[in-house]
Amino acid sequence: MSKLVTLTKERDDLSLQVALIKTLSDFINSAHVGATKSVVIYHLKDIKKQIITVLTAENNPNSAVISAEFKQVILNCIQTDSRSTYQSENNHIIKLHPLRGEMGHIDCVIAIDSDHADQHLDVPIGMILEIYQNFVLLNNENECDTLTGLLNRKTFDFKINKILAQMHSSTNRKEDKADQIYFLAIFDIDHFKRINDQFGHLIGDEVLLMFSQLMRQSFRETDPLFRFGGEEFVGFFECGSTLDIQNIFERFKQKVANFEFPQVGKVTVSAGFTEISPFDTSSQIIDRADTALYYAKNHGRNRVDSYELLIASGDLQDNKKEGEIELF
Secondary structure, eight states, rough: OOHHHEEEEEEEEHHHHHHHHHHHHHHHSSSOOOOOOOEEEEOOOEEETTEEEEEOOOOOOEEEEEEEEHHHHHHHHHHHTEEEEEEEOOOOEEEEEEEGGGGEEEEEEEEEEEOGGGGHHHHHHHHHHHHHHHHHHHHHHHOOOTTTOOOOOGHHHHHHHHHHHHHHHOOOOOOOOTTTTEEEEEEEEHHHHHHHHHHOHHHHHHHHHHHHHHHHSSSSSOOOEEEEEETEEEEEEEOOHHHHHHHHHHHHHHHHOOOOBBTTOOEEEEOOOOOOOTTTHHHHHHHHHHHHHHHTTTTTSSSSEEEHHHHEEEEEETTTTTEEEEOO
């Protein structure tokens, strides 16, 4: 019961899934005599390429190394929204349950290592999964954008304060990862008003939806992605350096430029990003990223700019007196 209470304290999708894994693992193994039973979640990252990642209780999504047969069972489970059973090569029985995520879409399955002696656990496991799904539904209604399924603007402060608290905690313990830096990026679809004016708002909404799907495919499951409103999107990212994250954003920019949007055709995106310091406020972080985005928009669009690199190159200048940025 205490694990269920812990489960309903979580807010972001990834932490919620990890809490579910831990809840079921503790429940199954406390009722089972013998070898420890594993519980993992398989997530369909890319439908076309059929890329599947695996999430464990360690909260570290990785590419799943699975057989073609097992992958097909997972895909069938997602596509048909039905439970399934798979017998592995070592004769383990794995029970698969489809899970609804953002916007009620089924994009993952929870896989429970089982055997015939565990059949009496099926009913309570089903009840735990129903509680989880109901809570996810409530969570999504409160925290997700109704069109794209990305996180909405009102959840932004909670997420950024959580990241800043983690950075403070790591700094105080002197355990911060020297090879990892947090960044905030703002993405803005170029000339989006023209799309709405020329093709109508329904087609414009379809562009927004597909753009959000490209974001999900391009970035990691651990990167919180938001729709701020209109054609503006925001994301938090963890990477080793400014140049590395810029290369990642450049690849995303190119992916968008190469994508053929139905009826509309080619669409481009501009982005501005900044490094996050544990001593920043959320408004300071947004202002820096927005300034870099403003620079990108005014220097040709379809480009990615770093606030810090623009300052270092002299293309932007800090206004020390006003605490704002002036464009040359």
